[in-house]
Amino acid sequence: MTSFTESAHPRGQAANAGQFRTKMNDEPASELSQAPIVSCTECGAPAEYRYGNVPRGYRSPETEAAFCGAHAARVAADGGTIEDLPKPQEPGETVVWLIEGDDHEYELVEAVSEEDALDETADRFRDRYDDDDAPRDSLTVAGVFRGDVDGYSDELEFVPYGDIAENDAYGKLQDA
Incomplete structure (x- = not known):
């Protein structure tokens, strides 16, 4: 994504500059993202895994556990089934x-x-x-x-x- 440049976003028209013509905006504080970042239920780090073998229709993202690599390894070591979280669409991917x-x-x-x-x-x-x-x-x-x-x-x-x-x-x- 290119950086924000205030001068590339003019306000009003030549004949009518408008009341906000002189207002300056700061660059956005963060990048835009397509999919929300899921956090590990245990530690808050970005999650990559979730429980596997959950039938379609029985997922509850609001309450379902998600895991970083370290916590997924612990769940798997305790006999739990783990799978990757669904990945967002890659740029240009059909x-x-x-x-x-x-x-x-x-x-x-x-x-x-x-x-x-x-x-x-x-x-x-x-x-x-x-x-x-x-x-x-x-x-x-x-x-x-x-x-x-x-x-x-x-x-x-x-x-x-x-x-x-x-x-x-x-x-x-x-x-x-």
């Missing part, structure tokens, strides 16, 4: 987007970005319903996954995106 239409119908689309996925889904709905006025803005992202869009849905791996809950995404995936 993932499977689960897009929900306004009539609660779902489409799976492979795309690099949310915008591309929404555009592709809008085109599909226009073609399917022979409706040139099908509104793209009525579409929402219901889930993001890694895997083969033509494969079985139980082979798709959840990708954290925004505030989409893993259980909800898998539930809606069953309707796709």
